[in-house]
Amino acid sequence: MTSQPGEHPEPHADLPDRSPLLYPLEKGTVLSRLHDKGFGPIYFGVKSSYRFDSPDGSFGVLYAGLDEHCAFIETFGQFTGIRVVSQKSLARRHLSYLTLRQPLQLIDLANSGGLARIGADSRLFSGSHAIAHRWSASLRAHPTKPAGILYPARHDTVRHACGLYDLPDSAFSVNTVGSLIDPPHLLLLTRILNTYDFGLIP
Numbered sequence: 001m002t003s004q005p006g007e008h009p010e011p012h013a014d015l016p017d018r019s020p021l022l023y024p025l026e027k028g029t030v031l032s033r034l035h036d037k038g039f040g041p042i043y044f045g046v047k048s049s050y051r052f053d054s055p056d057g058s059f060g061v062l063y064a065g066l067d068e069h070c071a072f073i074e075t076f077g078q079f080t081g082i083r084v085v086s087q088k089s090l091a092r093r094h095l096s097y098l099t100l101r102q103p104l105q106l107i108d109l110a111n112s113g114g115l116a117r118i119g120a121d122s123r124l125f126s127g128s129h130a131i132a133h134r135w136s137a138s139l140r141a142h143p144t145k146p147a148g149i150l151y152p153a154r155h156d157t158v159r160h161a162c163g164l165y166d167l168p169d170s171a172f173s174v175n176t177v178g179s180l181i182d183p184p185h186l187l188l189l190t191r192i193l194n195t196y197d198f199g200l201i202p
Contacts, residue, residue: 008123008131011138020118020142023108023150031064031098031162032071034180041096041176042169048133051125052149052163055133059140061148062164064098070159071095072180072192077155084199090181090189099173104147107139110160111150125154140165156196 012018033041044060045053053061065071075093076085108114115121118139124132139149148164180189193200 005121005123008121008127008135009119010131011135012119015118015138016141016143018118020139020144020146021108021111021114022144022146023106023111025100025104025106025147025162027100027103029100029104031066031100032068033062033064033096033098034071034075034093035096037092037094037179041094041098041174042172044164044166048129050163051129051132052136052151053129053133055130055137058137060166061136062167064162064164065153066160066162068095068188069156069192069195070153070161073156073159073196074153074161076198077153077196083197084201085193086201087181088202091179093180094176094178095180095185096174096176099175100171101173102171104164104167104171105144106148106150106162106164107142107144107146109149109151114150125151136163 035041035043042062044062046057046060047053048055048057050063065074076089109120109124120135124135136149139146147167148162150160150162153159153161178185
């Protein structure tokens with residue numbers, strides 16, 4: 001009889017000896033963030049609130065999408081089954097583009113071979129946050145010295161997100177373009193809403 005999968009296992013003791021798949025982000029790569037407009041776009045959280053945060057607050061993680069669709073669904077698709085977004089929610093967040101001023105190397109958990117190489121599976125993206133926190137800390141300490149993790153968006157696995165470990169603000173060139181509900185971005189918003197069959201409410 002096949003056993004049920006249960007929770008994802010803890011990081012393996014031999015993880016430092018394994019060869020993870022690495023994903024290069026070239027200088028000039030543009031990342032997308034939807035962030036509270038009351039705060040700046042560069043924020044490395046240390047509160048252990050999100051999936052790949054530090055388990056003990058010893059390092060910060062900045063989350064971004066490799067495109068605007070990813071940034072949207074990671075921000076507004078958190079509650080499975082809810083397929084509407086309000087104009088008020090959109091207005092509270094600004095879209096910022098972070099252009100890398102230096103190349104970065106991420107541990108790739110999104111493409112073929114990435115999970116198997118480190119002895120992980122997709123429960124890392126959907127199971128316990130506490131276990132994912134400990135994996136993040138272990139991956140950050142890997143001898144390859146990654147700048148972060150590349151992983152699939154939970155509600156759109158063909159879109160890729162990244163969690164970047166503490167970097168100086170000077171690593172990015174920032175362009176904040178306002179909210180998705182603003183007139184210049186309505187075509188982009190329409191494409192995103194159509195992709196996810198989301199309704200727009202007041």
